[in-house]
Amino acid sequence: MKMESSDKVKYVLWFAQEHVNFRAADIESVASIFNIEVNYHTEISDVPYCIVELPSEKEAHLLASRCISLRSVLELWGHGKTNEELHNSIQQTPKDRMYPHFVSEKSFRLTVETFCKSLSMKEKVERIESFSYLPIEGNVNLKDPDVTFYLLEYFGQDSNNIPEQPYELFFGRWVADGQRSLIQKLSLKTRHFLGNTSMDAQLSLLMANQAKIVPGSLVYDPFVGSGSLLVSAAQFGGYVSGADIDFLMIHGKSRPVRPNQKVREKGESIKSNMQQYNLSSKYVGVLVADFARPLWRPDVRFDAILTDPPYGVREATFKVGSWRGPDIKPIAEKHLPHHIPAKVDYDLQELMRDLLDFAANHLCMGGRLVFWLPICREEYDEEKSLPKHKCLRLIYNCEQVLSCHSSRLLLCMEKVKEPVTKEKTPPAELTSTTRFRHRYFGGKEQKE
Ligand SMILES: C[S@@+](CC[C@H](N)C(=O)[O-])C[C@H]1O[C@@H](n2cnc3c(N)ncnc32)[C@H](O)[C@@H]1O
Known part of the structure; x- marks a missing residue:
């Protein structure tokens, strides 16, 4: 697993929490089938996410077209251990990466997904509203949007000891789902x-x-x-x-x-x-x-x-x-x-x-x-x-x-x-x- 850091586009691999020991082999084999160079910014471990750098969005689609352990791949626009860190990191993401998806012609949805905690509708709406500074001009379309933004919150894996605030937060654009439907x-x-x-x-x-x-x-x-x-x-x-x-x-x-x-x-x-x-x-x-x-x-x-x-x-x-x-x-x-x-x-x-x-x-x-x-x-x-x-x-x-x-x-x-x-x-x-x-x-x- 090659770990590197650069300014290239990063993606979050969001895994299903099942057969955890098999996910690294799944990603690596599929990457090898399509000859994809994956630079790992975090290791594939027992947490349900991994940050990688891929040559382009095409490779993200290819990985998702075969991986069984993957739930989704997101283009990463922000990441932090607190809300403040997350929003600061979004502000630093190059505008030309995000803004083409904010135009009025593109309908959108913002999905809030949590790991190891359920949020009430009120909490979800509060989180969605915390992104109101983003100049999104499109109409909301919950059923079939042109673009889906995702907020992922990771609350650890101990369901008997769920923290108030998440350990990790990720924000980005949904790119593709893995092959769980198979x-x-x-x-x-x-x-x-x-x-x-x-x-x-x-x-x-x-x-x-x-x-x-x-x-x-x-x-x-x-x-x-x-x-x-x-x-x-x-x-x-x-x-x-x-x-x-x-x-x-x-x-x-x-x-x-x-x-x-x-x-x-x-x-x-x-x-x-x-x-x-x-x-x-x-x-x-x-x-x-x-x-x-x-x-x-x-x-x-x-x-x-x-x-x-x-x-x-x-x-x-x-x-x-x-x-x-x-x-x-x-x-x-x-x-x-x-x-x-x-x-x-x-x-x-x-x-x-x-x-x-x-x-x-x-x-x-x-x-x-x-x-x-x-x-x-x-x-x-x-x-x-x-x-x-x-x-x-x-x-x-x-x-x-x-x-x-x-x-x-x-x-x-x-x-x-x-x-x-x-x-x-x-x-x-x-x-x-x-x-x-x-x-x-x-x-x-x-x-x-
Ligand atoms: C664990 S099962 C395989 C199950 C299979 N993957 C499936 O989807 O049903 C092992 C199989 O090996 C077969 N088997 C046992 N001894 C064998 C032998 N000497 N040569 C070929 N097959 C054998 C058994 O009949 C059994 O069907």
């Missing part, structure tokens, strides 16, 4: 086909941004389940495909998960979800396949791999195999059409090794692998707990806290070099991941 559009509540491990829309969209999916990207999810990650990737223009070992899930025949649903509706499938969102043209297809077995030709390349691997908590973690080992008799030709292969436990460390090897072999150079890893919080050690691969560089590690003991990390890795040998890397020692499973099942390693 969270509703793709909500699981209204999704046609659901599985019991479908990823919620907001996290799926954040994953697609970290993976830097752009129109035309070829995207793959090797543990596709109900395809929720494909939906968000397709929403951003990716051509999506996936695989899963579970035949019933892939064919939309698994047990329904909605409380009042006894049988699946006709046509429930990943494909029908794509149709629901008008994304059919982005759907390449899904396959039944065991990730532990090679499926793709060595020269196949994906632009991004997005996945939520099985951890044996809400879904089984297995692969095709036999406890009798590799020395089993081949199946007779005549039995093959009806043969159901035996399954064995897919060890988590082995699965992680396979996932990273797969990404190293099948990602385009610079392509990203974005996936979840559960951890046991007290034993987590960034050095020892994360899987590594010499061809992949860790870009982001965002924690979603699940309980006081456990979290899951969203890891984003970028391919930085081609593997020289196609040999498998030895499985990594993932201490806290293994213990996560051990702990989760009450001290016993789970058996499927």
